[in-house]
Amino acid sequence: MGDAFSDYLIDTINKGSLALMLSIGHRTRLFDILSTMPPSTVDEISKKAKLNQRYVKEWLGTMVTGKIIDYDSSNSKFNLPKEKAQFLTREDNLYNFSASMQWIPVLAQVEDKIIDCFHSGGGVPYSSYNRFHEVMAEESFQTVVTGLVDHILPLVPGLIDRLKDGINVLDIGCGRGKAVNILAKKFPNSMFVGYDVAEEAIKGATADSKTLNTCNTLFQVQNLLTVEPTKKFDFITAFDVIHDQIDPSRTLKFIFDSLNSSGVFLMQDILSSTDLAKNIDHPLGPFLYTISCMHCMSVSLSENGAGLGAMWGKEKALEMLRYAGFMGVEVNTLSHDFQNYYYTASKP
Structure with missing residues (x-):
């Protein structure tokens, strides 16, 4: 045992x-470049990638000993x-795991602040990450955007036809607006609104909308703790958002009150x-509890929130x-999204 x-x-x-x-292989695009090259030397790879040879050599040492790259x-x-390569590059249609590895350094940067929370309580705000x-935009692209039209929207019978005809849609916690902008482009007769508490995210979403030349989107910085529903929507979405809200109960009530009667x-x-015992054999258990502790739960607690965490269940x-x-709540899983x-x- 020892x-x-x-x-x-x-x-x-x-x-x-x-x-x-x-994560570094993803951010430097080394995986994307290697996937297009025949077997190559360090010098050839470095020149193709326009990266420092000494660093590329050491990185390759990790990839070879880690059984990622053949030598x-x-x-x-x-x-x-x-x-x-199909699991490590941007161009292939399968899940890009190297993009998800970015969460490790993103979380590690707040370790000292999380340690302080272990001693004194409270949390770490979004601004620290x-x-x-x-x-998050990259992750959402993989789990939401790529499967939005073919897998996610069909979960609601008749929704695609209604979107073609024209309805009002709201995305809560829209982030950089990837999902909203894709839908706005595809369904020009519908109106799409995105709310997010982060000004940085809303600026990015608005900029992307202008790049796509869509005129049926509206992105707003919105704190659902301080506003009341003023408009009714036919369809409301929340992608990987509710569990890290300051007051998730109020957010869900805001959504309920913002829906049309047939929404x-x-x-x-x-x-x-919700039961830890049922998560013991979860294939992503350690990662999900870690990201919950070091981000999802903590950002909520930083505002004296509920601190539900990612594993609320x-x-x-x-x-x-x-x-x-x-x-009439229904729960589904989809083949393109395993988590x-x-x-x-x-x-x-």
Whole structure:
């Protein structure tokens, strides 16, 4: 048992280190470049990537010993096989795990502040997380945007036809507006509104909207703790948002009150149980509890909020949806997104 556990911990520190370097491989586009090259030397890779050779060499050392990149010692050439590249590059249609690895350095930058919270309580505000909105936009693109039209919207019967005809749509916690802008481009007869508490995110969403030349979007900095519903919507979405709200109960009630009588609310949130015992074999358990502790829970607690955290679970989510007044709640999973539930809910 002792030796086995020691080996387990050695594997953990190796893979934690590997996660950091996978993130660097994504940000420097080394994986994208390697996926287009034949087996190549350090010098060839560095020149193609326009990166410092000494750093590329050390990075490749991590990738080879981490069993990510193949190495032929007879000619000192490195190769990223296609069967691996499809999980590590921007261009392939499968999930890009190297993009998700960015969460490790994003979380690590607030470790000292989280330690302070362990001693004194409270939380760490959004403003402390450098690159959060950038990384979240990439993550949302993978789980939401890529499957939005083909997988997510069909969860609501007749919704696509209604969007073509023209309805009013609201996205709560829209971030940089990737989902809103894609839908606005595809369904020009509908009006799309995006709310987010972060001014940085709203600026990015508005800029992207202008780039796409859409005239049916409106992005607003909005704090749902201080406003009341003033407009009714036919369809409201919240993608990976509710669990880190300061007052999630009030947010859900705001959504309920903002829906037309025939409106539908669609919520994407983490696939987990409220009961820890049922999450023991969760394939992403350690990661999700970590991101909950170091971000989702903490940003809520920084404002004296509920601190639900990412692992609030399906049971708690259903309880809170019903408490807000929703009926006929359905929970679905989708093949393109292995880490989230999709809840659809309507008014009585």
